[in-house]
Every structure is written in C-alpha cells, then in structure tokens.
Amino acid sequence: MAIKRSGCEGCADITCGSTKEVLSQDIAGSVVTAYDRIESRGVSACLFGSGGTCCRNCNMGPCQIIDGVDEMIGVCGATADTVASRNFARIVAAGSAAHTDHAREMVKGFIETAKGNGPHQIKDVDKLMSLAAVFGIETEGREINDVALELGEKALAEFGKQDDRPLSMLKRAPAKRQELWKKLGVEPRGVDREVVEMMHRTHMGVDQDYKNLTLQASRTALADGWGSSMLSTELTDIMFGTPVPRRAIVDLGVLKPDQVNVTVHGHEPLLAEALCIAAQDEEILALAKKAGAKGVNLAGVCCTGNEILMRRGIPVAAGFIQQEMALATGAIEAMVVDVQCIMQSVAQVARNFHTDIITTNYRAKMPDAVHIQFDEESPLESAKAILKHAIKNYRKRGEFFIPEKSKLDVVVGFSHETINYMLGGRFRASYRPLNDNIINGRIRGVGAIVGCDNFKLTDEGHEIIARELIKNDILVLATGCAATALGRAGLVNPEAVRFAGPGLAEVCEAVGMPPVLHMGSCVDNSRILIAATEMVKEGGLGDDISDLPAIGTAPLWMSEKAVAIGQYFVASGAQVVFQSLPVSGAKQFNKYLLEGMMGEYGAHWNVAEDPHEIARIMIKAIDEKREALGINKQRERVLFDMAMRRDMGKNPVGAGCHGPGA
Ligand code: SF4
Ligand code: MSK
DSSP states (O other): OOOOOOOOTTOOOHHHHHHHHHHTSGGGTTOOOHHHHHHHHOOOOOHHHHHTOEEOSSTTOOEEOOTTOGGGSOTTOOOHHHHHHHHHHHHHHHHHHHHHHHHHHHHHHHHHHHTTOSSOOOOOHHHHHHHHHHTTOOOTTOOHHHHHHHHHHHHHHHHHOOSSSOOGGGGGSOHHHHHHHHHHTOOOOSHHHHHHHHHHHTSTTSOOOHHHHHHHHHHHHHIIIIIIIHHHHHHHHHHHOOOOOEEEEESGGGSOTTSEEEEEESSOHHHHHHHHHHTTOHHHHHHHHHTTOSOEEEEEEHHHHHHHHHHHOOOEEEOGGGHHHHHHTSOOSEEEEOSSSOOTHHHHHHTTSSOEEEEOOTTOOOTTOEEOOOOTTSHHHHHHHHHHHHHHHHTTOOSOOOOTTOOEEEEEOOOHHHHHHHHHOGGGOOSHHHHHHHHTTSSOEEEEEOSOOOSSSOTHHHHHHHHHHHHTTEEEEEOHHHHHHHHHTTOSSGGGGGGSOHHHHHHHHHHTOOSEEEOOSSTTHHHHHHHHHHHHHHSSSOSSGGGSSEEEEETTOOSHHHHHHHHHHHHTTOEEEESOOTTTTOHHHHHIIIIIHHHHHSOOEEEOSSHHHHHHHHHHHHHHHHHHHTOOOOOOOOOOOHHHHHHTTOOOTTSSOSSTTO
C-alpha cells in the first residue's frame, strides 16, 4: 500500500531536506515511518502520563492522581508529589542503568585488551597513567598492559562495590563540589547499588518524601555521570585513542551507490570498532568485490555513529529520527544494531527492501531480525561474520535512492584534552586561554546542547538554539544526536564561524575551531563534566561548577538517559533546560526541581518549549553568573531575527519541517 503524505511545501531547510527527499521517492511509497504513525494515531498524550501522576507501582492501582483533589490521591494515599517524584526517580534509574550496562561491557572489553586478547591495543598511555593515579595504582617500572589490567579490574569493581566509600572518580570533581555532595549525603557508592536502591525506594510503601527521593535520584545520576559514563568514555579513549580533530561528513548522502552499505546503530563502540577493522580486511574486501561491489562502506547511526565519527572519521548517516529514513533509501545491505535507541519499526521498514537488521547483543533481540551474537572474546571474527552476511545481500539490492547532495562537512573530535591543546597549545596545554577569553568577554560563556532528537518538535530546534548562542558569543559544546543534527545544519564546521558573534569568532578563527564543538556520544557527556572541572581548577571563574557561566540543554530529549544526564548535570552544579518534564502534575515537586534544587546544588532544572525561549534562558543564566563573578559587561542580546535568517539563506522560523507530513 502506498502511503499518502501531505507534503511539506515551501520547506527548503537542510535539516529535513534528506528525509523529505527520500520519502518523496516511489521506492519509499510503502514505507511507514514514525511521521506516518504520528499522523494516523490521532490520540493526544495522556495528561496523567505527561504530568507524571499516573502510578502503577502496585496492583491496587493503576492510580491516576489529581494534585489538590482529596478524592484523587492513590488508593494507598500517595500524593501527586510522591507519585511524580517516584516516576521521575525511576526514569533516572533506567537512564543510569542503560549507561551503566554499556559501560560495564566497555570495561570488560578493556580488560580483554589489557590481557592481550582481541584486535585492540592500549593507545592513549598518558590517559592510562592519569586514570591509574585516580585509582591509586602504582605505575613506576610496570608494563603498560599490567597497569591497564589493574585499572580495568579496579574499574569493574566500582560497579558492584558494597562498602560505603564513595566512587573513586568523584575525586576528579572540584573540591567544593565534593564537600557539598558529602554534606548532602549524595556521594554515590557502588554504581549498581545506587540503581538498585533507587528501585527499592520507589517500590510501594518505601520512600514517600519527594525531596528524599530526589536525593537518591541525584546519587544515582552522579553514579552514572562521574562513575559509569565517565569510566566508559575514559577507558574507551585509552583503548581506541582519545579523539582529535578530524574532518568527516554526515547525513544520508554518505551512503554509496557502488559499495556494500552497512550502518552501525546503537551505542557500544566495541562492536563498531571491530567492524571498522573488519571492513578493511582483505578477505572481506575480496568477498565484496566478488559480489560486484567496490568495497564496504560503513556509516554510523545514533551514538555508535558518533563514537566512530569522533575516533575514525567514519561518516554518520543518520541520527535517531532518521534511522527509518536511512533504510528507506533501499541502499543499505545491513543495519547492525546493539543496544539503545533502536526503534522496533526498523525491522518493519527493512521488510520493504533487501536489507537485514542484524541484532548482535543477547540483551536486545527483535522479531524479524537476524541475530549474530557479538563475541567480546573474538570481536574480529564476529565482525567478519556480520559483514559476510551483509555482502551476501548486495546482489539482491533493487531500486534505491541516495540523496547524494545531502552530505555536510563537519570537523569533530573535541575531547576535553583537545580543547586544552587547541586553546592552550600542545606544549602548554591549558584551559587558561579559555578562562581568559571568558573573563575578558570575548567568549560570553559555554552552552552545552546535548541529547536526542524526537518527533515532537522540529529538528530545527537544535539549530535555532545553537545559532542564537554562537551569535551571542557563547561557545557551544554538543554531544549525541543533537551534535549530529547540528552537523546536518552546517554548524560543526570552522566555516560556521561567520555565524558567530565577533568575540567568539575571533577566538575560533585564531585556533581554527568551529563555534560548535562535537564532543561525542551521549555517554561522552562526562567529557563536559571534566571540561567544566578543568575550567574551575584553572582559576578566575569561581571555585565550583555552579560558579561558571555555563548551562546545558537537551531540547529534544527522548531517552530516559537524557533525564539521568540532566540530573547529574544539576547535581554537579550546572543548570539545564529541557523542552518538557513529566512532573508538571505535581505542584510542589515541580517547583522543587525548577527552583528548590538551587538552594542545595547551586543549580536547577528549567523547562521551556520554544527554542528561542530556551536560548533566552541560557543567555540570561550565563549573564547572571558573569554578574556574580564581577566580569559582566552590559550588552544587548542579539536576537536571531528574520533578517539574519534570510542572510543565511534559511527559511523563517516556523516554516521549518516537522517531517514529511507536517
Ligand atoms: Fe496506587 Fe499507591 Fe499502588 Fe501507586 S502504590 S498504584 S498510588 S495504590
Ligand atoms: S543515541 S540517547 S537518541 S542522543 Fe545516544 Fe541519540 Fe539520545 Fe539515543
């Protein structure tokens, strides 16, 4: 059945250009995407679910609570604040668990590498030594792999630690923040323990105080940010190399007409790295040629894409919202998936073509997919088996369409070490120049744009916020699918400096960096914590993260992981702005998140739907921090107006595309 789409006349903006182009082709006529499902569902969101006041934590319910209405509390007496805070805490626990299970796999892979098993080596010895120091590991006169093995084993022990001592990595935070965590009682202990305790405390009849529940939500989130996510990022860097700036390309146009196209979708870089090595293997290349292809073209989707983009410059075909569109090209032989953010619909879309969805992780199987288990002990063999399967599909490829013009240049690879080198120079790497430029006002502050994209708001949301921030001299750090969206918008590129304000432009031009720095995947938000800590330690901008003129946003968040990230940012002293939070049905708890947390952590959550409003909140918060530091100069906020948009050859805001059926 051909899908009737209502079209998107007049929309020429680049963020949705490739999606629109693919779905307007005849070959995509039978493909049903999320855009179609949104249009055909016709059901508005449940108010109790959106407000966070639906509880199904026991079998006396489900209970739908209306705040302030006595008859509408839970059967057990639970109030709206209790229910919404329990639900919020469970979201944080689920998001932290996802990062943690991913991180554990990375640590296990690191241990195998340290033992000399598999195709990888220890690549970043400097980082190995600095992390060994954090764990109190003796390094003098020892073999590199010996140090790495001890580090891997100590890192693995952090997950299951049962004593009450805090996680080792917490000592990387500013001293004042560590003191605050101790005082509040939110220092995380074992990573797994915090998730388990969170689930216990939200069980029926346990913790019923929204503030007390939120303390454990902070502890759980901190175990993620400063524990599992940070371990994953750091050990991955040690094993695969800390990213350095490199040029690459993003968007659907990275698929190749004459090669076996294999997209890697999910999160765990162990699989993706093995595929990168296997794709160059002579046996695999010979098989591809025998099948009539010129080679194997690997391309990323979602955060796996960001991992290999950052470290290897492998192109990213799609972010989260474009995963179905990549398949709808008909040009992909296999979409290889592991864990997280894989829509079940990809198997249904693939059925229209010769494409196989290959699941690779026992945790994440799908109906209608082929399963080839990725074996951590022989990663190369697993990767080759996957590619051989993909190559077999090449001859079955039918009609296809690749939007070849949809291909944007990006410069990526901005680890916190890279920022250090770029601004301070390789021989005196330091955050001093960044701090000085913030103090002298060339750079007004730092804004992080992180997280997913979703189908609720236009993809343009990321772009609008980023353009407004850089125009106002705010350096943007980006991760996850937000970074991919900004890449598609042409902003992750030194040439985008023409859109920046004069101060930021001067700094970016001097060192040749883009005004939007791609810092990696969603797990890599821990890089932002370290960068913020380095800025504090460098001096001149206060003595805690909460003093910095810096703020984060996840405007188009989708995954529970984004809420865990938001909570660890706030608990670390950095304000965040989200497009919505499922807590609005509980007055006191909502107020506590949006205001009350400030008194405890020096930071709080903000909610705003409109991207311009998000940018306004971010700029205001940065100016307030500058004021408190005594470094503010009164200046007008430069509004991102119609004239500027015309100047950039873009459509007016609001005429952007919310997908092909918008
Ligand atoms: Fe209802 Fe209380 Fe059970 Fe929740 S825990 S479902 S509010 S009775
Ligand atoms: S993949 S968690 S949609 S960033 Fe990390 Fe993208 Fe968000 Fe998934």
